Amino acid sequence: MSSEWTDLETPATAPEEAPASPPAADAPAQLPPPTEAGAEQAATFLRLAAWLALLFAGYGFQRGLCAVGLPYDCEAQDAAEVYASLTGLAFSGGALGWLAGVYRPARFAWLTAPRRAYLWLVYAATLPAYSALSNVPALMGSLNSSGVALSSGMIAVLALVGAALLAAVAFHVWLALQEGSSSSGSSSASPWWRKRSRLVASADQPPPVDAAPTLSMQAAQPASPSETKAAAAGRCCCAWSCMAGWPAIRAGGSSTDASGRCAKPSRQARLRWRSLGLYLLPRLGVLLYFAAWFAALAGSGSFELHLHHYALGWAVASLAAFNHPVSGLLLALGTAVFVQGAGAYGLDPFFKPSARAPGGCLPVSSNATGQMTCAFWGASQFDLRFCSDTAFIPW
Secondary structure (H helix, E strand, C coil), rough: HHHHHHHCCCCCCCCCCCCCCCCCCCCCCCCCCCHHHHHHHHHCCCHHHHHHHHHHHHHHHHHHCCCCCCCCCCCCCHHHHHHHHHHHHHHHHHHHHHHHCCCCCHHHHHCCHCCCCCCHHHHHHHHHHHHHHCHHHHHHCECCCCCCCCHHHHHHHHHHHHHHHHHHHHCCCHHHHHCCCCCCCCCCCCCCCCCCCCCCCCCCCCCCCCCCCCCCCCCCCCCCHHHHHCCCCCCECCCEEEEECCEEEHHCCCCCCCCCCCCCHHHHHHHHHHHHHHHHHHHHHHHHHHHHHHHHHHHCCEEECCHHHHHHHHHHHHHCCCHHHHHHHHHHHHHHHHHHHHHCCCCCCEEEEEEEEECCCCCCCCCCCCCCCCCCCCCCCCCCCCCCCCCCCCC
16 A cells, blocks of 8 residues: 555656667668658649640551541651651640640649540541541642642631631630639639629539628639648639639639638739739740741741641640630640641641742752753852752762
């Protein structure tokens, strides 16, 4: 009893821990567990790799179509040309994937949802359809600066396509203003037929019903664990309008601050223009870079511009940065035209020396018999150089 009473009276002291002995010199190093940021970075690379695999699969499909004459003027490519085409497809396609936002979790999940399989069916069907249209004589033509005449059918098609592209650009500008999508294309844009006063937390889920009206609502489906803390900055219904969180748009349509709070009309206007700038600036920057070179080189008279349709498809697809059916279809169609051009003709350069440029080769065609008699003279001794664009010259 006395010993037990003493134990109750005297508080027990914790035993002192012995200092940890240093690890042996040959012991394996303990690596820290993978962090969440590292896992997300690996997932980003995998999403981009899946996008490039889609482009490469389309390239291979188009090469198979070339074997059956779609299109009729499909160019043969040796191993070196295939390497050049795939390399250019990887770099330019990777830039397109960045502008389209396919590497972001919410954007990639939206594009790969089973309910949107029709997007990639359209992508696959566009390759043979575009190749078949290229075989129609009335639609044959080329966009270059050498003044090649276009048929009336080709002019009508170009007018329709141009009008559709202008409408698509205007619609995407409207989406950028209304939904506040950034250049990553990560916002969940609501369909155009829905009223702005209707809350839409996700493009894949119906709007949740709250027990009582509140000034803010939590996002229904954050894109990743790291974005859960920002998911509360969703959409708010104000006395003025129902708007999305505008500033600092992140993946999944959420922002880094409490942007779900109601903003005054003046602040709403500033945030809308800021959102439009985030959407337009990277795309206009790329397009203006090429436009400046096109104008300078083609205007010099020393080079001829050939505007390949693969470049037009790339430019059109770069606009599709919204989780909206129209934007998704634009991405599928533009990407298919881009891949079709690379697979059928390769990523040919935009410029070649002009026939009117000083120096270079003088293009002269022989008669039907393949014979030509030429006479050359000069005020002093000179040298001649013969070259052929189609075959070796038989000496």
